[in-house]
Amino acid sequence: MPSRGLFTPAPSKSANATNSSRCVETAARWLSEGKRLDMQGLADELGVSRATLFRHSGGREAVISKALWVLTERTLMAASQRWEAERPEGALHTLGTGRHFNAIVGRAPGLRRLLDDEPALAMRVLTDPRGRIQAGIVSFVEALLRRDMAEFGLVPLIGPDALAYALVRLGESFLYADVLAARTPDVETADRLQQALIEGIVHGGLTRTGATTHPRPSQLSGRGSLAGL
Numbered sequence: 001m002p003s004r005g006l007f008t009p010a011p012s013k014s015a016n017a018t019n020s021s022r023c024v025e026t027a028a029r030w031l032s033e034g035k036r037l038d039m040q041g042l043a044d045e046l047g048v049s050r051a052t053l054f055r056h057s058g059g060r061e062a063v064i065s066k067a068l069w070v071l072t073e074r075t076l077m078a079a080s081q082r083w084e085a086e087r088p089e090g091a092l093h094t095l096g097t098g099r100h101f102n103a104i105v106g107r108a109p110g111l112r113r114l115l116d117d118e119p120a121l122a123m124r125v126l127t128d129p130r131g132r133i134q135a136g137i138v139s140f141v142e143a144l145l146r147r148d149m150a151e152f153g154l155v156p157l158i159g160p161d162a163l164a165y166a167l168v169r170l171g172e173s174f175l176y177a178d179v180l181a182a183r184t185p186d187v188e189t190a191d192r193l194q195q196a197l198i199e200g201i202v203h204g205g206l207t208r209t210g211a212t213t214h215p216r217p218s219q220l221s222g223r224g225s226l227a228g229l
Helices: 013-032 039-046 050-057 060-086 093-106 109-117 119-127 132-152 160-175 177-181 187-203
Strands: none
Touching (some): 013 060, 013 109, 039 050, 039 060, 050 060, 060 093, 060 109, 060 132, 093 160, 093 187, 109 119, 119 132, 119 177, 132 160, 160 177
16 A cells, blocks of 8 residues: 655545544454454454555554444434334333334344453443443433433423433343353343333423322333443
8 A cells, every 4th residue: 555655645534534434344344253353463354554444544542443333323223113013102212112123233243242251341342431432322312212202291200311321220230240240131121120110200290280199001012221332
C-alpha cells in the first residue's frame, strides 16, 4: 500500500468513516461467527495495514465494543419487530420486546464464545455504564417504557430512566451468570423477575392525583426482560 507523501491530500473524513464502518462490520461478522478478533487478521481481510486499521478504528477493545454495539442494535430491532408482529392488542411494548431480546442473546453462540474465551474483556465491554452497549440498551428500554406510559397509562413509581437501568442490570445478572457468579445463565428466571418488577410497579402505581391505577390484564401479557448483549 503506497505511503502518503507530503503533497498527497489526507483521506477525507467520509473516507475515514467508510473505512471504520467496513472494519466494524467485518469485526461484527467475525464475533457473530464465534471467531476470535485478531487485529492483524482483520487488517489482512480488509486489505489495509495494521497501522491504518488502528488509525481508523482504534485498538482491539474499541473495535470489539463498536462491533458488539452493531450486533446489539440489530438484536434490539429484531426483537422489537418480532414482538410487534405478534403483540396482542393492549399488551405492553417493553415486556414482549424484552422476552425476544433475551431469547436471542441467550442462544447467540458467538457471544457465548467471547464470554468463554475472554470473560474479563467481554464483561468490561458489555456492562461498562460509560460504554455504548449498556447505555444504548438502557436508552432503548427507557424509550419503550415511555411509549407504554403514553399509550397505556403505565405509571411507574420511579422514573423511566431509573427503571430501565434496573431492568437492564437485573437481566445482565442472569444472562451472564456464568461469568459473574459461576452459575448457569437463566433466561427464564430473568424473564420472570422482570415481569414481577413491572407488575409490582403497575399494580402499585399511583397517578399524579394519587388515585391507584388499574391496568388491563392484557397490558401485562408477554413476559420479558431486557439485558445487555
